[in-house]
Amino acid sequence: MPTDESTPATTSPAQQQEAAPGSGLARLHLTGISKRFGAVRAIRNADLTVRTGQVHALVGENGAGKSTMIKIISGVESADTGQIEFEGAQVAISSTTDAMALGIATVYQEPQLFAELTVSENIFTGREIRKGGRVDWTAQNDRVVELLELLGLPGKYATAAVGTLSIAEQQQVSIAKALAGNAKVLILDEPSAILTDAEIDVLFTVVRRLTASGVSVIYISHRLDELFRIAQQVTVMRDGQTIGTYPIEELSVRQIAELMVGGILSDDRAERVVPEGEPTLVLSGLTRTGKFHDVDVAVKRGEIVGLYGLVGSGVSEIAACIYGMDRATSGQILLNGKPITPHSPQHAQRLGIALLPANRKLEGMFSFQSIAFNISAGHLGLLSKFGIFVDRAREKTVARDLIKRLAVKTPSERQAIGAMSGGNAQKVVLARQLVERPEVLVLAEPTQGVDVGAKEEIHRIITELAESGSAVLVVTSDLAEALRISDRLQVVRGGTTTVEFGPEATQVDVLAAAAGSVDEEGNAA
Amino acid sequence: MSTTLGQRPGAGSPAPEPRKALGQSRIRVLPSAISGQEFVLLGVIAVLWVILAFATPAFFTAGSIQPLLVAMAPIALVGVGMTIIIITGGIDVSVGAAIMVCSVVTAKLLVDQGLVLPLAVLVSVLVGGALGLINGLLIAYGRVHAIIITFGTANIFLFLGLQIFGSSTVNNIPQTFDVFGRGVAGRTFGIPHAFLITVIIAAIAWWYLRHTAGGRHFYAIGGDAHAARLAGVRVQRRILLAYLITGLLVGLASCFVIAQGTSTLDQSVGTGKELAVIAAVVIGGTSIMGGRGSVLGTLLGALLVQTVTSGVTQLGWNSQLSDLFVGIFIIVAVGADLIRERARRAK
Numbered sequence: 001m002p003t004d005e006s007t008p009a010t011t012s013p014a015q016q017q018e019a020a021p022g023s024g025l026a027r028l029h030l031t032g033i034s035k036r037f038g039a040v041r042a043i044r045n046a047d048l049t050v051r052t053g054q055v056h057a058l059v060g061e062n063g064a065g066k067s068t069m070i071k072i073i074s075g076v077e078s079a080d081t082g083q084i085e086f087e088g089a090q091v092a093i094s095s096t097t098d099a100m101a102l103g104i105a106t107v108y109q110e111p112q113l114f115a116e117l118t119v120s121e122n123i124f125t126g127r128e129i130r131k132g133g134r135v136d137w138t139a140q141n142d143r144v145v146e147l148l149e150l151l152g153l154p155g156k157y158a159t160a161a162v163g164t165l166s167i168a169e170q171q172q173v174s175i176a177k178a179l180a181g182n183a184k185v186l187i188l189d190e191p192s193a194i195l196t197d198a199e200i201d202v203l204f205t206v207v208r209r210l211t212a213s214g215v216s217v218i219y220i221s222h223r224l225d226e227l228f229r230i231a232q233q234v235t236v237m238r239d240g241q242t243i244g245t246y247p248i249e250e251l252s253v254r255q256i257a258e259l260m261v262g263g264i265l266s267d268d269r270a271e272r273v274v275p276e277g278e279p280t281l282v283l284s285g286l287t288r289t290g291k292f293h294d295v296d297v298a299v300k301r302g303e304i305v306g307l308y309g310l311v312g313s314g315v316s317e318i319a320a321c322i323y324g325m326d327r328a329t330s331g332q333i334l335l336n337g338k339p340i341t342p343h344s345p346q347h348a349q350r351l352g353i354a355l356l357p358a359n360r361k362l363e364g365m366f367s368f369q370s371i372a373f374n375i376s377a378g379h380l381g382l383l384s385k386f387g388i389f390v391d392r393a394r395e396k397t398v399a400r401d402l403i404k405r406l407a408v409k410t411p412s413e414r415q416a417i418g419a420m421s422g423g424n425a426q427k428v429v430l431a432r433q434l435v436e437r438p439e440v441l442v443l444a445e446p447t448q449g450v451d452v453g454a455k456e457e458i459h460r461i462i463t464e465l466a467e468s469g470s471a472v473l474v475v476t477s478d479l480a481e482a483l484r485i486s487d488r489l490q491v492v493r494g495g496t497t498t499v500e501f502g503p504e505a506t507q508v509d510v511l512a513a514a515a516g517s518v519d520e521e522g523n524a525a
Numbered sequence: 526m527s528t529t530l531g532q533r534p535g536a537g538s539p540a541p542e543p544r545k546a547l548g549q550s551r552i553r554v555l556p557s558a559i560s561g562q563e564f565v566l567l568g569v570i571a572v573l574w575v576i577l578a579f580a581t582p583a584f585f586t587a588g589s590i591q592p593l594l595v596a597m598a599p600i601a602l603v604g605v606g607m608t609i610i611i612i613t614g615g616i617d618v619s620v621g622a623a624i625m626v627c628s629v630v631t632a633k634l635l636v637d638q639g640l641v642l643p644l645a646v647l648v649s650v651l652v653g654g655a656l657g658l659i660n661g662l663l664i665a666y667g668r669v670h671a672i673i674i675t676f677g678t679a680n681i682f683l684f685l686g687l688q689i690f691g692s693s694t695v696n697n698i699p700q701t702f703d704v705f706g707r708g709v710a711g712r713t714f715g716i717p718h719a720f721l722i723t724v725i726i727a728a729i730a731w732w733y734l735r736h737t738a739g740g741r742h743f744y745a746i747g748g749d750a751h752a753a754r755l756a757g758v759r760v761q762r763r764i765l766l767a768y769l770i771t772g773l774l775v776g777l778a779s780c781f782v783i784a785q786g787t788s789t790l791d792q793s794v795g796t797g798k799e800l801a802v803i804a805a806v807v808i809g810g811t812s813i814m815g816g817r818g819s820v821l822g823t824l825l826g827a828l829l830v831q832t833v834t835s836g837v838t839q840l841g842w843n844s845q846l847s848d849l850f851v852g853i854f855i856i857v858a859v860g861a862d863l864i865r866e867r868a869r870r871a872k
Contacts, residue, residue, distance in 0.1 A: 096756075112752035113748075116748055117744055125741065126756035135736055
């Protein structure tokens with residue numbers, strides 16, 4: 001069902017300029033920005049105006065173009081078209097050095113730090129304070145101690161090796177690093193994803209102090225609720241375009257979610273009847289300290305359960321744990337009522353859990369090998385004579401049969417998988433699972449980087465697998481997919497399963513639940 | 526309200542303590558001057574020297590120590606450059622072949638043209654620099670891993686060197702380089718010049734790596750090249766510089782190599798030197814993964830390797846045993862590095 005647009009009329013950025021609250025002047029003004037990566041149009045004709053002394057939130061679903069936007073502003077990528085004005089003057093930002101010279105500093109999601117160097121050195125790498133030919137360590141340390149104390153870290157950290165600090169502390173060091181260059185525009189890319197509430201409070205105090213002194217902050221976050229605590233303006237991106245810029249007080253979490261999702265996607269999922277019975281795969285109170293906790297999921301024979309969460313919610317870590325790549329610290333994984341502790345992906349498969357890993361390129365396939373090889377890998381027992389020699393003829397027959405069944409576009413089963421498109425390669429990796437009908441199938445991000453047509457076929461294959469009796473768990477951060485494919489949908493937020501939705505849920509409901517504010521309008525539960 | 530992940534270290538306290546009790550060496554204004562591994566190396570060398578002194582009374586004499594220092598000089602000198610390369614996360618397996626090219630070119634010029642000392646050194650250094658520049662350009666701008674590039678250039682250098690040799694040896698080399706040699710001409714106040722020069726250059730490199738922005742950038746590149754680029758470090762230029770410096774040092778080390786021989790240079794010159802150099806660097810505590818290491822460690826590593834080699838000879842043992850011992854030292858050093866790395870990751 002289409003989501004209706006009940007949000008405030010979309011205002012163009014130009015109109016917003018005049019209407020914007022806070023008398024901040026435009027410090028950074030981007031117009032008509034476009035960027036292509038090969039055939040993918042990452043950003044189309046995007047506009048963004050960031051004012052002096054304001055926190056400007058940039059939101060959008062995964063793949064909406066936020067990261068590309070940030071990369072263009074921080075000089076990592078350059079735009080194909082469009083103009084950038086900085087403090088009223090047109091500028092060209094063609095390198096990170098250019099951006100830093102303007103006073104644009106970026107704190108990336110993953111701390112970009114050097115473990116073996118001290119905090120002080122990390123902060124000043126690339127712009128050391130020099131005295132004569134050498135680095136003035138004392139001056140650097142003095143400045144760093146000041147910055148650390150501003151951020152609420154002890155000054156003595158200045159001379160500690162970064163590798164000895166926790167991830168959260170490293171994140172704060174990254175912020176100190178950005179501040180050291182007297183930043184005028186500070187870009188924070190998902191800073192809260194790896195911070196605790198207490199640390200977020202510290203972060204917000206710092207951000208407010210900075211904006212009071214005239215720094216502009218571009219704030220990217222999936223946790224929509226926190227935007228209301230810190231941002232003044234919010235720009236929503238969808239499909240590479242900037243949908244609009246709004247003063248934050250004009251919107252609710254739900255309205256932002258609606259703008260992010262748009263009126264797209266009619267729900268064309270077929271009604272499926274899930275057979276009754278005891279659950280085959282159960283996660284019960286599954287916890288991995290620091291990653292996720294108290295995760296409860298149950299999947300029945302023939303059922304497809306979606307596990308949906310935003311980046312940083314812990315959803316991918318849960319998948320890694322079921323795969324046996326990580327160990328749970330407490331809680332249980334039950335297979336047909338019996339507790340199992342997979343300690344490696346191979347072990348998980350031997351226990352009867354078929355896996356489709358998220359990072360196909362790294363984990364799922366043998367790029368230089370043929371389709372036939374990729375399908376038979378892992379089933380060599382089944383396809384071998386006397387369990388030793390691979391039965392080539394049989395391998396070929398099985399491969400051909402599956403290629404036909406899955407509509408894999410390839411001239412021959414001897415084609416190397418690395419040369420195929422993402423969607424086709426994914427189908428081959430799925431085909432591997434079809435050789436033996438698995439009792440339990442766990443898929444992580446099954447259609448990541450796959451085109452629309454292939455996506456549909458992959459969804460069809462997954463449904464087929466469920467219909468043939470597999471219990472299917474789909475772990476995904478793709479909202480449309482999660483809704484489309486799941487019989488039931490569990491939302492993961494803040495490292496734990498929170499709300500469950502049935503097939504009648506809308507994207508807005510689910511997104512609002514995943515991004516915070518479950519009960520804001522009382523309709524997400 | 527959003528729920529947060531439970532049990533994070535430092536949760537709820539705005540000024541959390543470092544997670545591990547940090548030793549004094551971590552609380553410092555500068556990176557520590559001498560690392561744990563270097564202390565261990567000093568200890569090992571001291572123990573070996575004491576054992577050797579008891580085993581062969583001749584060991585602790587000038588006549589025994591001086592040749593040891595002369596012999597370690599070229600390895601340590603090239604090791605200084607190799608340390609910088611390995612800190613950036615690279616490697617250079619072509620230095621042995623490069624020593625051969627520099628030596629044969631310089632030796633031939635000494636024989637044919639009778640070059641004076643400064644000119645001969647200059648030629649050798651320039652030839653080495655050119656070879657290093659080739660490596661550096663290919664690695665910094667070709668975006669192929671250093672081991673592949675230098676493995677390729679090693680073979681090319683070897684071919685070049687053998688072509689220049691022509692016959693199997695270069696004979697009647699004048700005594701121009703005696704000033705770097707084992708003889709009386711090669712010493713001042715009993716200290717071999719080759720060793721002295723090596724120590725001076727190592728000291729300069731140590732200071733450069735420790736106290737200048739450029740020097741620290743090598744560590745940043747080895748730690749995370751992408752992050753270094755984002756921080757504004759000119760990564761490619763730094764990498765190029767590392768191989769160029771090594772090339773120049775190879776040129777100077779080649780002069781020491783010629784001086785160590787008699788008046789003859791044969792085609793085996795430089796053979797296997799790359800492994801001795803890499804062994805010295807790795808034993809010295811420089812991480813083969815990049816990002817950590819020191820020139821001081823490399824000097825000690827070279828001294829240890831040479832002590833083992835000389836010791837085995839002086840004890841009259843089978844000389845192949847020294848390979849065994851060096852091999853064990855390498856594995857112990859790399860193992861210690863890996864254990865430390867894993868301990869850090871596991872936190």
